[in-house]
Amino acid sequence: MSLSTKFGDRRGQLAAAVTVVLLLVGGGLMVRALTSPSSPPQPPSEQAIPVAQQTSGSAADATGSSTPPAATSQGGPTFGTILEPSAPVALAIPSIGVRTKGVVKLGLDKNGKLKAPTDFAKAGWYAAGPTPGEFGPAVIGAHVDSKSGPAVFYRLGALKKGAEVSVTREDGSTAHFTVDRVARYSKDNFPTATVYGDTKGRAELRLITCGGAFDHSTGHYVDNIVAFAHLTG
Amino acid sequence: MRTTTKIATVALGSAALLPFLGAGIAQAADGNTMATLRPVVLNGVKANGTAMVTVKGNRIDVTMAATGLLADSPHAAHIHFGADARHECPKASDDAKGDGTINTTDGGPAYGPIVVSLTKTGDTSPKSGLAVDRFDTAPGGKLSYERGSINVSSDVAQAITEGKAVVVVHGVDHNDNGKYDGATKSDLDPSLPTEATDPAICGALSAAPAGGMDTGAGGTSTPDNEGLLLLGGGLLLAAAGTGAFTARKARNRA
Ligand SMILES: [Cu+2]
Numbered sequence: 306m307s308l309s310t311k312f313g314d315r316r317g318q319l320a321a322a323v324t325v326v327l328l329l330v331g332g333g334l335m336v337r338a339l340t341s342p343s344s345p346p347q348p349p350s351e352q353a354i355p356v357a358q359q360t361s362g363s364a365a366d367a368t369g370s371s372t373p374p375a376a377t378s379q380g381g382p383t384f385g386t387i388l389e390p391s392a393p394v395a396l397a398i399p400s401i402g403v404r405t406k407g408v409v410k411l412g413l414d415k416n417g418k419l420k421a422p423t424d425f426a427k428a429g430w431y432a433a434g435p436t437p438g439e440f441g442p443a444v445i446g447a448h449v450d451s452k453s454g455p456a457v458f459y460r461l462g463a464l465k466k467g468a469e470v471s472v473t474r475e476d477g478s479t480a481h482f483t484v485d486r487v488a489r490y491s492k493d494n495f496p497t498a499t500v501y502g503d504t505k506g507r508a509e510l511r512l513i514t515c516g517g518a519f520d521h522s523t524g525h526y527v528d529n530i531v532a533f534a535h536l537t538g
Numbered sequence: 539m540r541t542t543t544k545i546a547t548v549a550l551g552s553a554a555l556l557p558f559l560g561a562g563i564a565q566a567a568d569g570n571t572m573a574t575l576r577p578v579v580l581n582g583v584k585a586n587g588t589a590m591v592t593v594k595g596n597r598i599d600v601t602m603a604a605t606g607l608l609a610d611s612p613h614a615a616h617i618h619f620g621a622d623a624r625h626e627c628p629k630a631s632d633d634a635k636g637d638g639t640i641n642t643t644d645g646g647p648a649y650g651p652i653v654v655s656l657t658k659t660g661d662t663s664p665k666s667g668l669a670v671d672r673f674d675t676a677p678g679g680k681l682s683y684e685r686g687s688i689n690v691s692s693d694v695a696q697a698i699t700e701g702k703a704v705v706v707v708h709g710v711d712h713n714d715n716g717k718y719d720g721a722t723k724s725d726l727d728p729s730l731p732t733e734a735t736d737p738a739i740c741g742a743l744s745a746a747p748a749g750g751m752d753t754g755a756g757g758t759s760t761p762d763n764e765g766l767l768l769l770g771g772g773l774l775l776a777a778a779g780t781g782a783f784t785a786r787k788a789r790n791r792a
Contacts, residue, residue, distance in 0.1 A: 381684070416749075418749050
């Protein structure tokens, strides 16, 4: 056996070993990329109505035009079903596989913005607002993902109109809501009045998570996904 | 001549600015506010509700719903505010006379005087605070109230958006006989029993959350996975190269 053949054999063995390592590592990375969840579902982005249009300009209002009161002389307006107040303790949205127990209370930060739950595995409820089932927009927020993978509201963007949302409450009762629509808004132009404003006598629910692109410089997503639902029983 | 032109220009300029200034002031007070109405301490009314107040400049839109009130009896409802009040609902310690109930005088230090009367029709000023024929009568104990474009002063509009105004619904049937009666007269109007004016449910108005929520850490955002795919793919291509080299060597040896 010649020296050159021997040298060639060594090179061949080395190449074989490198090939095995490359196959294992490369294949592993691809498997991880393919099995780790793809980006969360996104509803189409909605343009928030500019504030100027939302609140009819005070200059125009000063001329005396007024919204006719909804109350008629025969009696008050007809409102929908309203439940007694009771804090939420669990949330189920069968169509997108959400089933979470232990709803944490959420407050506002110093800028008046709703704080997110610190626990990625828990949904949070805006405790200064109405409880789910009372008149007004009850607000439940949860993370779309953690740093490592999907969180409670990962599939919120896939929620469809007509879907059922049930909120189990402290008093043992369950408030059933039906989804009216799911929208995506830029956080820079968030429609506060649409999401948190007067629901005109209806018990409603807002489910909020993040959406759109992830901004690595701020560490936050640029959009919010909001599901609007109303009490049906 | 020149001076007059100058003055005219300045005057016109100021006039042109005015609408913007006005809009700016009005804008500052705009907002969505809400109060969860809960039983007033000591008065024992098992009622609850929500009031939503939308402020647009010097006007407010109000929607209010409550259940569990004394049925088919007028319930005076107001927005209260006093600059030196505590901007909250009464505490048990506000029972100044120690009679075991909170009447309107007891409520004063907590939420201040009436600034808006939530009547169904007509005047909404404090003067209509006890206009019993124009308030909701809560059929079946349910109050359903909706009224738009109620005029308020700038101070009141500001107090509402700043969380200093309190919604109070009055009318407490202390002796559970289905009507307002009893020997004790109202400290607001001696022609009415105190049951008709005692505060039943109460809640401080507070501004709705501002803006959205930060509810994601990016672990499933697209770019990361793409990077992994590219890297993995690259390594597999390299493996194909070294694999081919190995195979050639093996063939040579055979
Ligand atoms: Cu009052």
